[in-house]
Amino acid sequence: MRSLSGIRRIAGLLVGGALLLLTTGAISDTAVTKGSKAAGMDSCVAPTADMRRNHMDYLKHDRDRTVHKGVRDTRNSLAACIDCHAEKSEAGGYKPVNAEGQFCASCHSYVAVNLTCFQCHSTTPQGADEKVSQNAAGGAGLGLLHGMEQPLSLTRDELQRLHAKVEGN
Amino acid sequence: MLKMKYRELYCSSPRYWGGLASLVFIILIGLGAAFHMEHSGHYVTGMSNQIVWGLPHVFAIFLIVAASGALNVASIGSVFGGPMYKPLGRFSGLLAIGLLAGGLVVLLLDLGRPDRLIVAMTTYNFKSIFAWNIILYTGFFTIVGLYIWAMMDRKIAHLKRPIGFAAFFWRLALTTGTGSIFGFLVAREAYDAAIMAPMFIIMSFSYGLAFFIITLMAAYWWAGRTIGDLRLAKLKNLLGVFVGAVLYFALVYHLTNLYVTQHHGVERFILLDGGIYTSMFWIGQVLVGGIIPLFLLYSPAFTHSRFAIAVASLLVLIGGFFQVYVIVIGGQAFPMSLFPGKEVVESTFFDGVVAAYTPTAAEALLGIAGVAVSMTLVAIGARMLRVLPETLEDPQEGEAA
Amino acid sequence: MSNRDDQPDMNRRAFLGQTALAAGAATVAPGVLLAVANGEADEGVTSDVRWGMLIDTNKCADGCTACVEACDKENGIDLIQRPQGQSDEMWNAQRPQWIRKLKVRDTQTGAVSNLPMMCQHCEHPPCVDVCPTGASFKRADGIVMVDRHTCIGCRYCMMACPYKARSFIHQDVVRQRTNAPRGKGCVESCNLCAHRIDAGQESTACQEACSAEGHKAILFGDLKDPQSEIAQALKAHESRQIRGDLELNTGVRYSNI
Structure with a gap:
């Protein structure tokens, strides 16, 4: 038994290390799809790490402002997310953001978190031909880099420190 | 004085587990039906934008109303000091909890978004009687739970009376709340009546007691214990009074409505030419649920017939079910009057016409599963707790009880 | 120890x-x-305005459904698929209808009027009173709508509404418009094209369509602004609320009925 425990420990270390590699790999990899507007941008409306961790809270906060107070040009509007992150398909339209391999789905299926937004919300940007309100102040796709002096990009070290900080609060 | 001994419901294993298994089977089918409804959406039911509350709601309201009534026996025993009812108090509390749970399960599983239960429990609109009901239901579970505890545990026996009082008033509030769900709907002619709340209370007395008698007789038959004639006669006479009272309230309700010219349309619909609803009212509610049970309960020919008592209780429940059906579905089927003095000639939305409703199997199975949930809880509770007296023989001559 | x-x-x-x-x-x-x-202290809609409509039934044409079609398109109702095998009758009873055309005849005089019927945007909406979660709410500018994020689909608001203005979504919805999210199991109704109002437009799809047809039966505007066309018209001519006996102070008014 005693001899086994050493082997076990090593095996455990190996498995743990592999898992760690997988996780860090996921952190460094981007889920942004090539054919989307977002691919050509330096950063989202907030640093990527911030968005990864907090996008659901931002969305939830601004959704209440939109629904109850009628503020539609919010920084964190779901419509803007979709505008930017939906990938153009060969047919000329857009691929749904919750389709397999697309921006929302790839991450959510990786972390196994249910994605409920799209039970009700449109998964593709409203086509230019069927845009309802042209004169929307701030428009759907605008205001993206709002409040950002300069786009931020974090190294892996910085990112991990940020994670540690957030988790250890 | 003989001491009343309580013991867990005990009968041979195959009999108990067999019964339990069939109940669980019904529940599983009902859950499957609920899943089907939620997965495909409510289009697989007969409910629509015209009849928005259907058969599941009839079952749920029926069970919830009966739940508060089932507690009556305990109230009579410990609040009003009826010695003959005292030994039945524990079982009465258990039945009340079981019936309420069954009703709520049906109500919950019929929601458009049952996955948002947590939203329903955490965001309240205190102007809504529905939100108040959520609090009333949770409170009912707690208070009746404490009540059973007080009845069973000698150490806190002195709390029995105050808790009994609390439970009694809580159950009145609960049924008032359930009745008010309809009473507050000003827009619909069939519902807009203050008498709804007291009528629901008296309905609860009747259905609750009928449920109590049936389950008590079933439990004692199951376990091979005996119930005394005198005790049954007491319950039976009480049921008779309640059934009569329900009929009286129905009479007053319709007479009041007939006095208001504006309501003649809906009265005509329920009483004369509403097709299925008229039949349900006269045959289901009045004949099966009122007159026949009264005859069975009071006719000298059946004085000692236990079968007659059981049948009468069952008929009261069937009649009660029809009564709730007529109130819930019939009230919605009758068209709302948007333009008094005018008739609707054309509409794409069934304005001005009687809405059609044909319940589907899924709805019915879900509703029946609710009843099965109630009965399962009661069967398990009676097996695990000492709620049923070992014997309910009549007290000997000269004994207090 | x-x-x-x-x-x-x-x-x-x-x-x-x-x-x-x-x-x-x-x-x-x-x-x-x-x-x-x-900086959210005072943002969004205010109670300084109250959106409303005045519908002149004399101008509402028999057989014209331009407003209904425009509404269906604007709010993505035309994108909803009928479930496989659903009968016409059931589909009609179950599909959402935010606005519908009615033709009514006076039982005494025989006078016939046409009118569109939709959510009346009451000042004291019964649907808001009864909603257990507060999902049914009234915006500061008088628009009554449903917050689908907290709607549990109990349908009590549909029971309470005197106008049958609300619809429940009975089946899965695959396609939606960005401005009109919609999903199975929630209740919805006319929101006076809130997305247009929030974008600064002062028009609704139905009103636009009615004007485009040349009928001009629907007048939309701010009831609280004494200079607005609708406020002037309401002041100048007799109009009525449907089910005025309930004293809900509706935001949608009708004239010549």
């Missing part, structure tokens, strides 16, 4: 208290910070 084990450990108690405090702060803080960062 062993007795001391029974005593509550003060350190632990203090720790628990602090943890609870911290957890509370962590829950509340992001919202507060966000609110501060965005």
